[in-house]
């Protein structure tokens with residue numbers, strides 16, 4: 001299949017590009033490089049530095065490469081920033097997806113895979129979280145994605161040839177050798193813990209030690225990036241007319257912050273400089289997926305369910321690329 005990957009220069013998108021190429025697909029990447037890295041995309045595949053809002057240019061790219069399906073990763077991803085700048089998030093993530101979908105409509109591209117998020121569930125009353133669990137996002141980031149889910153449902157109703165799958169990711173982690181996570185600023189726990197070991201930051205703050213969990217810290221579901229993108233390949237290959245599929249992507253068990261710190265200590269052989277802090281607003285005690293649906297319907301089976309293995313792959317990436325995709329002498333990673 002000829003597939004356009006938006007956000008293909010980002011963390012997850014670059015892993016998806018690699019997996020799609022391995023599966024024999026033709027891949028074209030679109031990314032405005034606001035957060036992505038050109039070096040994360042293989043030189044031999046077509047790359048367009050284009051923004052989602054450029055509907056006409058996207059239309060041209062779709063036509064030029066006879067694109068049959070779109071995998072849409074491009075988005076802004078910081079929950080905290082979305083609270084400060086809601087319009088930016090709705091414009092980029094919601095209106096951006098609409099611009100992309102409009103270009104697809106003009107050309108007649110009918111297959112769409114969407115990066116949604118567990119943040120669309122907000123603070124769910126039940127765990128594990130099922131696809132049928134009520135979605136009540138509690139921040140603009142989560143809502144910017146939830147709106148796209150609703151738009152996709154409406155398009156599928158209006159056009160019987162359209163088919164989409166929306167994956168709701170839990171915490172994505174790990175790396176694949178020469179590509180990995182290089183978010184600036186970084187907000188995810190595992191890379192931050194590893195940065196503390198590497199001396200790139202002073203310490204890790206544990207936000208809340210009095211949650212109703214066995215060790216008092218928050219529990220989250222960590223899915224390896226390669227397992228996550230494997231589900232995308234299965235999803236895009238399974239899509240047919242009229243599909244409106246929603247799947248959770250998590251491994252179905254959670255690890256507490258303390259368990260992550262212990263695992264990171266085992267992987268790196270070093271103590272993690274840690275301070276204990278108070279709870280953050282909007283952080284539920286437990287978030288983990290029930291992922292039976294994607295396992296049953298797409299035959300997905302996560303391969304990396306041992307958290308130490310996940311952290312080891314991230315550790316390998318960070319120690320071999322201490323400045324991410326930047327050359328060492330130009331690094332400006334925050335301390």
Ligand SMILES: NC(=O)c1ccc[n+]([C@@H]2O[C@H](COP(=O)([O-])OP(=O)(O)OC[C@H]3O[C@@H](n4cnc5c(N)ncnc54)[C@H](O)[C@@H]3O)[C@@H](O)[C@H]2O)c1
Pocket residue numbers: 006007008009010011012013030031032033034035036037050051052053072073074075076077092096115116117118169170171172173183
């Ligand atoms: N990382 C996670 O744990 C996680 C969890 C849930 C959902 N997601 C979703 O997965 C997707 C990928 O996340 P990631 O961690 O790889 O983020 P990332 O920032 O590494 O990648 C996003 C890419 O999109 C590009 N981009 C952003 N806005 C764009 C625009 N308007 N036009 C063109 N390109 C644009 C950025 O330059 C970047 O390369 C996002 O949609 C995110 O919401 C990620």
